[in-house]
Amino acid sequence: MTSPTGTVPTRTAEATTGRASGGVGDSPQRPDGALKVRGEFAYSSDAWHEDMLWGTTLRSPYAHARIVSIDITEALRVPGVYAVLTHADVPGANLHGLERQDQPVLAVDVVRYHGEPVALVAADHPETARRAMRRIEVGYEVLPPVSDAEQAVHGDVPALHPGGNVVRHVRVVRGDQDATADVVVRGEYQVGMQDQAFLGPESGLAMPAEDGGVDLFVATQWLHVDQQQVCIALGLPPDKVRITLAGVGGAFGGREDLSIQVHACLLALHTGKPVKMVYNREESFYGHVHRHPATLYYEHGATHEGKLVYVRSRIYLDGGAYTSSTPAVVGNAATLGVGPYDVDNVTIDCWGAYTTNPPCGAMRGFGAVQAAFAYESQMDKLAEALGLDPVEVRLRNAMSEGSVMPTGQVVDSPAPVAELLRLVRDRSLPTNGHGESVDLRAMPGGVSNTTHAENVVRGVGYALGVKNICFSEGFDDYSTARLRLQVVGGEPAVEVHTAAVEVGQGLVTIEQQIVRTELGVERVTLRPADTTIDSAGGTSASRQTYMTGGAVLAACRAVRDRVFALARAKLGPEPTGLSLVGGKIVAATGGVLADLVDVLGGNVIDETVQWRHRPTTELDPETGQGFAHVQYGFAAHRAVVDVDVELGLVKVVELACAQDVGRAMNPKALLGQIHGGSTQGLGLAVMEEIQVSDGLIRNPSFTDYLIPTILDTPPMPVDVLELADPHAPYGLRGAGEPPAISSGPAVVAAIRAATGMALTRMPVRPEHITGTDH
Amino acid sequence: MCTTYSVTWYDTTTWYDSEEIREVDFLRPSSMAEALAAKAERPDAVPIAGGTDVMVELNFDRTRPDALLDLTGIAELAEWSDTGDGGIRLGAGVSYTRIITELGQRLPGLAMASRTVGSPQIRNRGTVGGNLGAASPAGDTHPVLLATGASVELASTRGLRTVPAEEFYVGVKRSVLAPDELITAVLLPGTTAPQQFSKIGTRNAMVIAVCSFAIALHPEQAATGNSTVGTGIGSAGPTPLRATEAERFLTAELANADQWTSPRALDDSVRRRFGDLVAAAASPIDDVRGSAAYRRHALAVLARRTLGWAWWDYCLERTSRCA
C-alpha cells in the first residue's frame, strides 16, 4: 500500500488466496467504526439508568495539608442528596493502588496532592450533588509542599510515606565502571508533565445488586485489576464485584489507575440506587495520573571514531503523591536508559520519588520516553563533539540482533535499528515551499499571521527509540480467550469472549481477523469484555495484540483440534495436513473434505485458553542484571521543522517514521497507531505540559493544556518493516508505544538544528528559543 | 413582547433553605426595541449571542443568571451596512465567518483577526458583539478596533451612544456597557489603506492569544495632522491597549520624510524603534500562556513585522519604488 502518508506492506494476492477476507494482514472495517463515525457509539459517559443518582467527588484544594475536621452536616441537609461519604464509610481497606496499595480511597488525615478525593456525594441531579459538595466543611492545616523529586530523594525533606520518599531505585551496572574515553559529553535534561488528554472523561455507572454485590460499567484499561482493588476497598469477594467494560474514549495509560470505580460502587451500595459519575474536563485533569516529569543527568564517553565507550546517568522521575506505576516506569527508564545502542560499560541510577505533585503513572511509552529525550540529545551532542553527522554517530553504535542490553539480556529477535534509521534518512526531504506567495498555514504561527517567512529557518533532526513490549521483570503476564464455534442460521459462527479492553487501538478487529484466518469462519462476533471470564491483562505496554491476540490464536488452535476430531469421527481417518479455509475442512493433498457446517452439525465447540508469553526474570537488586523484557520495539523518526527563530514559534513540516512491527496484523490500524504515537510525541516536544507550581495544577483545561490540532500535525510518511520475532504470535511486535518515543526527541533535535540552541528541556517553549524565560 | 421560556436549573445561593428549583427566564426578543425593553426591565439578564463565551461560563457553573436574553432572533443585529461616509456599521451579531467571507476586502484587519479566532465552529457562532461583551484582554478583535479607530454603538431605552473603542474597555473583562444597555453595532471607518493583525499562540491554530498586535495606516489623516498610524495591543495588559507613543513617533517620522506622498522603504531603525515603543506600551504579566518578557519581546517583533507588511502594501499601491 502506498499513500502520500505511508507505505505499509500488503499481502500478495498469492498469500491471501483461499483465506477468509478480513483475516490477518488485511485491514477490515472495525466493528465499532461506523457507530463511532456516526456518533452512535455508547461511551461510558452515556451510561444511563432511569432511577440513577449522580455522584461527585470533593477534592483537596491543597497540594499538602493535614485534615483537621470534616463536617458533612450542611451537605446532608440539601434536598435531593442521598449520601455524603468520607473515609469512615469505606467498608474494606481504605487503600488502592496498581502496584502498591498506598492511596486512600478517600483521604483520612492528610492530603498529598491537589485534587485528592476527600468526600463523595450522591444526589438526584449532578448540580445538586455539586452544590451539596460545596457545603462540606473540611478543615485543613496547610503543610509545605514537596515539589522537587531530586530533593525528595536526597534532600532533607519530610517523608511523605512510611518508607521515605523513594518509590523505587534501580541501579543497572555493566562492564568497567571506571572506563575512560577520548571524547566525553555531559548534559542535564528535563521532561515536563504530559497528560494523556483522552477525549472521553472518566465515567461509569455502578448498580447495586440484590446479592449485596455491585455491577459496575466503566471505561478502564484492565477490568481485573480494577476488580481486585474494588474488592479490597469494599470488603467484597470477586463474585460480588462484576465489572463490564463501557465504551472507552481513549486511554493512553491514564485509565490504568482507579478513578470513579470504588467511589461509584460505594455510593451505589450506600444508597441502594444506581450511581453515575462523570468527571468534567477540569476534574479529569485531577482525576488521573500523568506522565512522570523527569530530570536526567547523562555522561557519554566515546572513542575518536565515535564508538560509545560508556554511558553514565542519573535519572529522577517525579511520581507525585502515590505509587501508581512508578516502579515499572523506573524499571523501564533504567533498563532502556542508553537507548538502542551497543555500550559495554554502563552505570545507570534511576529513582522514582514521592512528592506532593499530582500522581504520575502510566502514559504511552513510559520511562522510555523520558530516557530517550536525554540519550538522543546526548547522541546529537556527541556527534557535534566528534564532528560527525548525527545519523552517522547513531549508525556506528546501533544495536542489532544478538546485542547485549545493559541488563545483560541478549536480544534474541530482529533489532533492525540501523535499517530503520537509514529508511527515514533516505527519504527525500520535503521542499521548502515558501515561494512568492506565502501560505500562512504552512508558516510557524499558522493563520495567526506572525511571519511571512521572515526569520524562518529549517531544521532536520533524527531520533531512535526502544521500548519493552508486554509486562516485564518476572511479572506473570497472561491473557484469556474463550471461543464458541457453532452453526448459526446455516453458517458457521464464532463468538469470542475476552476481558481485553478496547481503547481505540483496534484490538476488536484483530481478534476477528485472527479467528477468520485460523478457523476460516467469516462471522465473528465479540462479547462485551467483562469479569465473568478470567483476566486478559491490561491494555498497556503495547501488549494486547501480542497477548490477547496470542490467547485468541491459542484458543483457535484448541477449537480447530476439536473440529478435526469431529471430522475424524464423521469421515473416518483423514489425510494429513488438515486446515480450515473458507468454511471448509481442507486437506493438504486432496482439497476440500467437508463443509464445516456439516461436520459441526448441532455441536457447540467451546474452548477457553489461558496464554502466557515466555517468562522474564526480575532484575538483580545490586546490578540490575536480568532477562527483564519479553520483546523490544524500535522506531526511528526524522523531523523537519520550520522555526521562526525570532518569535520561537515552530511548524513541524514533516515527521517521517520507520518502525519494525514483526508482522503488520492490520496495516491500516497500524498506520493509525504510528501516526497517533508520532503526534503525541510531537505534542510533548512543542506544547503539551501540565504546569505545576508548588504542587498546584495551573492549566487544567484544553484552553491552556494544548494538544496538536490538524494544522500542527504534518504529513507523516511511514515505513514499516516486518521482521518476524520467532517468539511472538505471527512474529508480531507490539506497535503502540515505539512511535511515541522517538518522535519528540526528533522534533527537538530539528529545532536545535534550526536555532543552534542547546534546548535541554521538553516541551520547548517560545521562551526557550527566544531567551525570554524570565 | 418577547417570548419567555422557562429553563430550570439550580440556584447557587438561596435554594436549599427555600426552593429547590428555580425558574430561569429565557427571553427571546424578536426586535431591538423588544430587547431593549427587556434589558431595561431585567438588567440582570445576561445577553447571549453566539454563546461561545456564555455557555462555557454556564457549563462550568461560574455564573447562573436569573435570566438569559437571547439576541439571535433580532434580525438587525446580524446585518452590516454602509454608513454613507465609506465606513461600515457592523451589527453586533454578525459572525466571524461572515466577516471573513463578506467583508474580507473592506475590513482587512478585522477579517485577519476573525480568521485567528478559535475553530470553524467557533467562528460560525462567535460575534464581535460577544467579544466586546466579554471584554477579555485576550479577545482578538479588540486590537483591530483600537487600531482602526472604530467605535462601539450602545443602546438602551434611554437612547443611543457611540463610544470610541479606546474608551470602551475599563478593566479586566470590564467595559463601559451599562446594565440596561446592549451593544448594537461597531462602526468602522472606511479605508483602502493597509491593515495588519498578528497574534502569538503556542500552537498553530485554535489558541488564545499570548499577545497580539494590530496596525492600521490612516493616510487620509496626513493632511489633518492627526495620527496617521493606529495601533492595538492584545493580551498584554489588563485591557486592550493603544501604543500611543509608537503612533506618535511613526506619524512624525512619516510626515518628516514626506513618506505619504512619495513612499519609500522604511529604515530598519524606524521599524525597530516602532517595535520597541509598542513593547514599552504593554504591561504584560507572567502566566501559564507565556512570560511577560516573552510578550514584550514578541510584541516588538510583531509590531516591526506588521509595520513592514503594511508599509510594503502601501508602497505597492502608490508606487513601485519601495523595493
Ligand SMILES: Cc1cc2nc3c(=O)[nH]c(=O)nc-3n(C[C@H](O)[C@H](O)[C@H](O)COP(=O)(O)OP(=O)(O)OC[C@H]3O[C@@H](n4cnc5c(N)ncnc54)[C@H](O)[C@@H]3O)c2cc1C
Ligand atoms: C473553543 C473556543 C475558542 C475560542 N477562541 C477564541 C479566540 O481565538 N479568540 C477570541 O477572541 N475569542 C475566542 N473565544 C471566545 C469567544 O468565542 C469570543 O469571545 C466570541 O467573540 C464571543 O462571541 P459570542 O457571540 O459567542 O458571545 P456570547 O458568548 O454570546 O457572549 C459573550 C459575552 O458578551 C455578552 N454579549 C453578547 N452579545 C452582546 C450584545 N449584543 N450586547 C451586550 N452584551 C453582549 C454576553 O452577555 C457575554 O457576556 C473562544 C471560545 C471558545 C469556546
